[in-house]
Amino acid sequence: METVENKASRHRAIRRDRLRPEQSPGQYKGRVLFVGQSYYHTWYLSRALRRLGWKADVLNWDTDPASQMYYHGEDFRLPARGHHRHLLFYAKSLLRYDIFHFSNAHCMMFGHKLHNLVKKVFPAYAEIRLLKRLGKKIVYSNNGCYDGVAQSSFRSWGPEPVCDTCRWRDVPEVCSDERNLAWGAIRNELADIQCTVGGNRKDYNDDPRVLEVPQFYCLDPDVWNPDLLIPTNYRLALPAGTVKILHAVGNFESRTQAANKRNIKSTHIYLPLIDRLKREGHNVELIFFHDVPNKQFRYYQAQADIVVDMLTFGWFGANVREALMMGKPAVCFLRPEWLESVRQQLPEYVDELPVVNATPATVYEVLK
Template sequence: MKTKPRIFHGLVNYGTQSGVLAMYLRRFGYEAVSVTRPDSFCRVTDVSLPHGGNLFQKITRHAWTRIYLGYCFFAYDIFHFYFGITLAKGQWDLPLYRMLGKKVVMEYLGSDVQKYGVSVGKYKWTNVRYKQTPEEGVVTDRMIDKRLARERKYVDKLLVCAPCYSEFVTDSELLPLAIDMEQYDFTPLPEFDGSFRLMHAPTHRGNKGTSYILDAVERLKDEGYAIELDLVEGVSHEELKSRYRKCHIFIDQIVGGWYGTASIEALAIGRPTVVSIRDSYLEHFPVGPELPFFNADPDSIYEVLKSVLGLTPMQLQESAQQGREFVESVHDASVVVRKLVSIYEDL
């Protein structure tokens, strides 16, 4: 019988991808582990590398980390890395995996491959415009080109987590973001007590177009709409999930052109979601049913919110059900891991 490979996921855990995929790989009979850097959002992982403390603690924790990662290098057969980060600083370890018969998968999650020049040149609204100056963008783009060239030389498989990054890594394959559906029970919308409760949870306000959302909400309030906005920032992942359940409508980013983990989680819980979707990206998304989002950008966010506020509770509940079904078919971790196992088997 062929022995299943041992699989390493790390060292970042954005969107809890490392932790969730490793957990579900174990359910499929693989020996898999997620080893990640410390996470202020307390996302699920198997091993969180120690850090901080006084000088002695920093030295001992750094030494332990290097020894442990050295052990992982020899103990695992497939290394699924994220965000251009490998076991060694500067990726000097990349040539060694192939020399020892190991396989490397690199999954890109966003700003690790999204280039400033292309984004600003092609799109009126893009999140990178609010995160970097043009001068910083030039430097970042050069770094991305240099790193991708190195990774293409040594990495066995390139993945992107969303179709909005496919244009930056043209030889990549899409692996949809995954969530653990067991952690997201479908919850009916809260009772309507005379006002709509909206929620927006930016990890970076510029990245999400928060200022445009706040302006649209204030304009609607001035016009007499009974709405409350829960602006959620700097909370743990568990607190975030709790806050989803208290709102009627979730508003994610409106400048990026695609949806991320927050939108998926909100849909899974049963919250109609407003997010920016760029039609040109659909050609890179050949899976699942029609997208169940309310599409908005800074030009249209006021009108879209006004339209959504005009829906009946029954219409909103129908939208919530469609969102849940979409997540179950595309982003359920068990569905994503089946695709991932196929990718591993092809290596």
């Protein structure tokens, strides 16, 4: 559900936009609309761009109540009903913005309602092609392993095929070679430039317009702060001296194989590993959470001694980024090939990356 804090923020932003007269394009350094959410990244990036003199707004067209806890703000939200409201917003955006920044696989659209309406009359993605014909720039942010890369291609990365632990391996309506590559073809046709991070350069990600841009996946240092004060009701009741190892999975039930708890986050590895360390006399405790809103979860991150993440995927996600912002050591598998791929564009980023590398074979020694 949408929190009271987020709802109030959204209403204030909408009121400000209605009251504020539209400035001429020349009064801005640039005009960008972030179409769709990407966790909290688009919100904080748009606020930073505003401080630099940009017109930068965020449209939230996600109608799933369960997803709202990942977002930290928006300027506009399209209603669940009323095609005319969606069409009107789209038409106004053609005059208000020069850059349209989309995120997430299969989501280069202004919401499913408008997309499906247009598709009844014109070819799919005609509303995005119109943006290009009008001279608008299209930016896209990559969001995962099935984003333009065939499952068989991703599976070929070693040393262990991460797809074997994925809940969606045998669910072709979510992930398959055909589905992933069809999306990659559309994505690369429409986007002028793409943001990614992690170096997964196969299939449609092996393209000069796909750039390593870790800056897009940004955080707010005032939200994730090493000196964060912990409210009493979030304090962990553990004896002093306990080494707290934090592990977390978003959308745990849907992403985890129920019978064996296997998932790409390596939960099935960490659960028995911590039990082993405890049997050997190490004063450790696994702090395991799933599906906690990130504004609350940060209080647990702040109390952790070590944060552990994916051991076969090859890169890290939001949990590690947040932990690093709070000064916590993080353990994760960094695929050597991907590191070298990123190094070609951002050598200083790779050299300074403060993540402790581990695999299923080495993580015991790393933690011990």
